[in-house]
Amino acid sequence: MKFPLYLPQIENPANNNLSILAADVGGTKTNIAQFVSQNGKMVLQLEETYTTNHHNSLTEIILDFIKKNNFEKPDRISIGAAGPVVNGTCHTTNIKFKIDVTELSRDLQIDKVYLINDLEATAFGMTEVDDEFMVTMRNGNPSIGGHIAILAPGTGLGEACLFWDGKYLRPMPSEGGHSEFAPRTDVEFELVKFLQKTYGEIIVWERLVSGPAIYKIYEFLRDVKGYEEQAWLTQKLAKAKDKSAVISETAMSGLCTTCVLAMEMLVDFMARRANNMVLNYKATGGLILAGGIPPRIYNFINKDKIEESFLKCDEMEPLLAGIPIYLNLNSKTALYGAAYYGAFSE
Numbered sequence: 001m002k003f004p005l006y007l008p009q010i011e012n013p014a015n016n017n018l019s020i021l022a023a024d025v026g027g028t029k030t031n032i033a034q035f036v037s038q039n040g041k042m043v044l045q046l047e048e049t050y051t052t053n054h055h056n057s058l059t060e061i062i063l064d065f066i067k068k069n070n071f072e073k074p075d076r077i078s079i080g081a082a083g084p085v086v087n088g089t090c091h092t093t094n095i096k097f098k099i100d101v102t103e104l105s106r107d108l109q110i111d112k113v114y115l116i117n118d119l120e121a122t123a124f125g126m127t128e129v130d131d132e133f134m135v136t137m138r139n140g141n142p143s144i145g146g147h148i149a150i151l152a153p154g155t156g157l158g159e160a161c162l163f164w165d166g167k168y169l170r171p172m173p174s175e176g177g178h179s180e181f182a183p184r185t186d187v188e189f190e191l192v193k194f195l196q197k198t199y200g201e202i203i204v205w206e207r208l209v210s211g212p213a214i215y216k217i218y219e220f221l222r223d224v225k226g227y228e229e230q231a232w233l234t235q236k237l238a239k240a241k242d243k244s245a246v247i248s249e250t251a252m253s254g255l256c257t258t259c260v261l262a263m264e265m266l267v268d269f270m271a272r273r274a275n276n277m278v279l280n281y282k283a284t285g286g287l288i289l290a291g292g293i294p295p296r297i298y299n300f301i302n303k304d305k306i307e308e309s310f311l312k313c314d315e316m317e318p319l320l321a322g323i324p325i326y327l328n329l330n331s332k333t334a335l336y337g338a339a340y341y342g343a344f345s346e
Contacts, residue, residue: 003126003127003129003148003162003169004167004168004169005123005124005126005127005162005168005169005170005171005340006165006168006169006170006171007124007127007340007341007344007345008344008345008346009343009344009345009346010040010344011040012344015037015343015344016037016038016039017036017037017038018036018037018075018076018343019034019035019036019072019074019075019076020034020035020036020037020042020074020075020076020077020078020339020342020343021033021034021035021062021065021066021074021076021077021078022034022035022042022077022078022079022080022335022336022338022339022342023058023061023062023077023078023079023080023335023338024079024080024118024121024332024334024335024338025052025058025079025080025081025082025092025095025099025118026052026082026094026095026118026154026155027052027053027082027092027094027095027154027155027156028051028052028094028154028155028211028292029049029050029051029052030049030050030051030052030055030058030061031047031048031049031332031334031335032047032048032049032050032061032062032065032335033045033046033047033048033335033339034046034047034069034071034074035336035339035343037343037344040344042128042336042339042340042343045071046065046069046071047335048065048068048069050064050065052095053095053096055097056096056097057097058079058097058099058104059103059104059107059108062077062104062108063108073108073109073110074110075110075112076110076112076113076114076342076343077104077108077110077112077113077114077342078113078114078115078116078338078339078341078342078343079099079104079113079114079115079116079338080116080117080118080119080120080121080122080334080335080337080338080341081095081099081115081116081117081118082094082095082117082118082155082156082158083095083117083118084117084173084175085115085116085117085120085173088100088101088102088115089101089115090115090117094155094156099115101113101114101115112342114338114341114342114345116173116338116341117158117160117173118158118334119150119152119158119159119160119173119174119290119334120160120171120172120173120337120341121334121335121337121338121341122150122152122158122160122290122333122334122337123150123160123161123162123169123171123172123337124171124336124337124338124340124341125330125332125333125334125335125336125337125338125340126162126169126288126328126333126337127336127337127340128330128333128336128337128340129328129330129333130330133328133329133330134326134327134328134329135298135326135327135329136324136325136326136327137289137301137303137306137325137326137327138303138306138307138310138323138324138325139324140286140321140322140323140324140325141322141324142285142286142324144284144285144322145164145284145285146164146282146283146284146285147161147162147163147164147281147282147283147284147285148161148162148164148169148283148285148286148287148288149161149162149274149277149278149280149281149283149286149287149288150162150287150288150290151270151273151274151277151287151288151289151290151291152289152290152291152294153209153210153211153270153291153292153293153294154210154211154291154292154293155210155211155212155292156177156206156210157177157178157205157206157209157210157273157291158177158290158291159174159175159176159177159277160172160173160174161174161277161281161283162285164285169285176205176276176277176280177204177205177206177209177210178204178205178206179204179205180202180203180204180205181203181204181205181207181208187225190220190224190225191217191220191224194216194219194220194223194224195207195216195220198216205269205273208266208269208273209266209269209270209273210293211242211244211245211292211293212244213244213266213269214244214247214248214262214263214266215243215244215247217262217265217266218243218247218258218259218262221258221261221262221265222258227257227258227261228257228258229256229258230256233246233250233256233259236250247259247262247263248263248293248296248297248300251263251300252297252299252300263297263300264302264305267297267300267301267302267305267306267309268305268306268309270289270294270306271305271306271307271308271309271310272309272310272312274287274289274310274325275309275310275311275312275313275320278319278320278323279313279316279319279320282319283323284319284322284323286323286324286325286326287323287324287325287326288325288326288327288328289325289326289327289328290328290333292331294327294328295327295328295329295331298327298329306325310323310325
C-alpha cells in the first residue's frame with residue numbers, strides 16, 4: 001500500500017544527509033527524535049518520550065533531549081503539534097504552553113524550524129507506513145482512488161485530509177474534532193445534557209470520541225441510566241490516574257457489562273464521525289483510523305457494527321459502500337511525518 005505524498009524536495013541532493021530533530025507534541029506525551037535524511041528516506045537515530053505537561057516549554061524538552069544524548073545541534077527542527085497552527089504559532093488545546101517557531105529558532109539558534117498540526121504530520125507520515133502496519137477494516141473499492149480522510153482519536157480528536165491532486169496526496173489539517181455533535185436518539189440527547197454539565201452548551205465530537213470521552217460515557221451510563229458498578233471496579237477507579245484506561249481495559253476483558261456498553265458507544269460514535277468525514281471530503285480514496293485509541297482497542301472493535309454505523313445515512317450509502325477503511329498501527333507515524341516535512345517540503 002503506497003501513499004504518494006507531495007514532498008517536492010525529496011529528490012534534491014541538497015536535502016540528503018540532513019540532521020532533523022522531529023517532535024510529535026501531544027496532550028499526554030511528546031515523542032522527540034533525531035533523524036538523518038538518506039536517499040529520500042528518514043533514518044531514525046535517537047528517540048525519547050516526555051510527559052508533555054511536566055515541562056514549561058518545548059524548548060526545555062528539546063534542550064534536555066540534545067544534552068542527554070550529547071549530539072550536535074540539528075540542521076532543522078520540525079514539529080507536529082496537537083492544535084491549530086496559525087502564522088507559525090500553535091496555541092495547543094490540551095497543553096499548557098504555546099509553540100512559536102520564531103521563539104524556538106531564537107532560543108535554539110537554529111534557522112530552519114517548521115511547525116505543522118500533528119494530524120498534518122500524521123498525513124505526511126503515511127509515506128513511511130508499510131503494509132504490515134495497515135489493517136483493512138472494510139474492503140470497499142480501493143481502485144476508485146481520490147481524497148483520503150484521517151480520523152485519530154487520542155487525548156483529543158485529530159482529523160485531517162489527504163487531498164488528491166491527480167498525481168500526489170497533499171495533507172490538509174483540520175479542526176473538525178471541535179465541530180458540534182448532533183445527537184440522534186433519546187439516549188444521546190440525555191448524554192448531551194449530561195455532558196453539558198461539564199463542558200457547557202456546545203458539545204463537540206471530541207467529547208464523544210477521545211480518551212477522556214470513554215470515562216464520561218461510562219459515568220453517564222452509571223449515574224444517569226442506572227447501570228451497575230461493581231465494588232471491585234469502584235475501588236479500582238478510585239485509585240486510577242487514568243479512569244478511561246480502566247474502563248477500556250475492563251471492557252476488553254469482558255468483566256463489566258457497563259464498561260462494554262460504554263466502549264460500544266464510543267466505537268459507534270467513531271464510525272459515525274468517520275461517515276461524516278468521508279461525506280465532507282468526498283474521501284473516495286478511503287478513511288484511515290489513527291491516533292492512540294484505535295490500535296489499542298482493535299481486538300474489541302466489532303467490524304459488523306462499525307460497518308452498520310458507518311453506512312447509515314440519508315442518500316449516500318452507495319458512495320459510502322465503496323469506501324475502504326484502514327487502521328494504522330504505527331505509533332510513530334506523526335513523528336516520521338514531521339521529519340519528512342522538515343527535510344523535503346522545501
